[in-house]
Amino acid sequence: MTSGSKSGERGLSTRLRTAKGRSTASQKWLERQLNDPYVRAARAAGWRSRAAFKIIELDERFRIFRPAQRIVDLGAAPGGWTQVAVKRAGDRGRVVALDLLAMDPVPGATVLQGDFQDEATERAVLDAMAGPADLVLSDMAPNTTGHNATDHLRIMGLVELAADFASKVLAPGGAFVAKVFQGGVEKDLLAALKRDFAQVRHAKPPASRKDSAEMYLVAQGFRGGAGQG
Structure with a gap:
C-alpha cells in the first residue's frame, strides 16, 4: 500500500460512541485504529497486522524478497x-516464524516458539530451513518506558542480538x-554491519x-557465511 492509495480516506473519521471504562490513552488508541487506513486495508487484504505494509513498502524500495528464499x-x-x-518467497521458499509468544499457524510457514538467543532454538530454526537463511527479518521492539534514552538503549540491544x-x-x-x-544504529554496531554487509541503509x-x-x-549483501559469525 502506497501513500497514494489513501486518497479518498480523507474526511472519514470515526469516533467511539462511549468511552465508559476506558482510559484517555486507550480511547485515543482505539480511535486511531478505527481511523487508520492501513488498519482497514490490512483487514481487507487478510493481513494480520498493518505492519505487513511496512515490509511490503521496504521491499518495493530495496527488493528484499526473492522467490525460493529461506527466511x-x-x-x-x-x-x-x-x-x-x-x-514473496513462493512455493519453493522456506519461511520460519519465531516468537517468545504462542502464535497461530501461518499457512506455508513453520511457526516456532522460543528465544532466538538459545542454541537449541537456533538449531531448530536451521533444521526447519534445511540450510542457511537468505533473509533475517526482525520487527521486534521492547516494552517502552516512555523515557527516550532508556527505550533507545533497549531497542539497540535487541538489534545487536538480532x-x-x-x-x-x-x-x-x-x-x-x-x-x-x-537516531539510527549506534556507531560500533553500524561499523560492524558495514563491515559484514555490502550496503547498510535506514528508511x-x-x-x-x-x-x-x-x-x-x-x-x-552479507559478506560472511552461516557458521562464520
Missing part, C-alpha cells in the same frame, strides 16, 4: 510479516532487516506512523 522472521507474532514473506543471530545463520549475499528507533516506510520514532535498518 527467518524474528519476533513474528501476530504474523503479518510472515504472511508477506510466504507470499544482528548477531543473523551473522550466524545467513548465507553469503543474504540480507538483514530490523526495526530501530530514530521510514510510509506505513510507519508519522508520530512513531521507529525506522528500519536494511543491510544487504
Whole structure:
C-alpha cells in the first residue's frame, strides 16, 4: 500500500460512541485504529497486522524478497510479516516464524516458539530451513518506558542480538532487516554491519506512523557465511 492509495480516506473519521471504562490513552488508541487506513486495508487484504505494509513498502524500495528464499522472521507474532514473506518467497521458499509468544499457524510457514538467543532454538530454526537463511527479518521492539534514552538503549540491544543471530545463520549475499528507533544504529554496531554487509541503509516506510520514532535498518549483501559469525 502506497501513500497514494489513501486518497479518498480523507474526511472519514470515526469516533467511539462511549468511552465508559476506558482510559484517555486507550480511547485515543482505539480511535486511531478505527481511523487508520492501513488498519482497514490490512483487514481487507487478510493481513494480520498493518505492519505487513511496512515490509511490503521496504521491499518495493530495496527488493528484499526473492522467490525460493529461506527466511527467518524474528519476533513474528501476530504474523503479518510472515504472511508477506510466504507470499514473496513462493512455493519453493522456506519461511520460519519465531516468537517468545504462542502464535497461530501461518499457512506455508513453520511457526516456532522460543528465544532466538538459545542454541537449541537456533538449531531448530536451521533444521526447519534445511540450510542457511537468505533473509533475517526482525520487527521486534521492547516494552517502552516512555523515557527516550532508556527505550533507545533497549531497542539497540535487541538489534545487536538480532544482528548477531543473523551473522550466524545467513548465507553469503543474504540480507538483514530490523526495526530501530530514530537516531539510527549506534556507531560500533553500524561499523560492524558495514563491515559484514555490502550496503547498510535506514528508511521510514510510509506505513510507519508519522508520530512513531521507529525506522528500519536494511543491510544487504552479507559478506560472511552461516557458521562464520
